[in-house]
Amino acid sequence: MIVLVAALLLLGIVLGAVAQIPLPLTLVLGALIGCWLLVFAVRERTRRSQ
Incomplete structure (x- = not known):
């Protein structure tokens, strides 16, 4: 679960920086x-299947 929270946090940081970084890097x-x-x-x- 902590990995998912970290991924969403990272996604938020990246989306906040989209205006400052070039489009190819954003993609x-x-x-x-x-x-x-x-x-x-x-x-x-x-994991749940096992």
């Missing part, structure tokens, strides 16, 4: 956060 950071959340969701789903 890369957004993709990284999305992958992190996807990995988290898969791990949680497989």
Whole structure:
């Protein structure tokens, strides 16, 4: 759960900085956060199945 909170906090920081950083960097950071959340969701789903 703490990982999810950290991911959302990081997402908020990145979204707040979007006006100051270039678009390609924003897209890369957004993709990284999305992958992190996807990995988290898969791990949680497989953990509950076992």
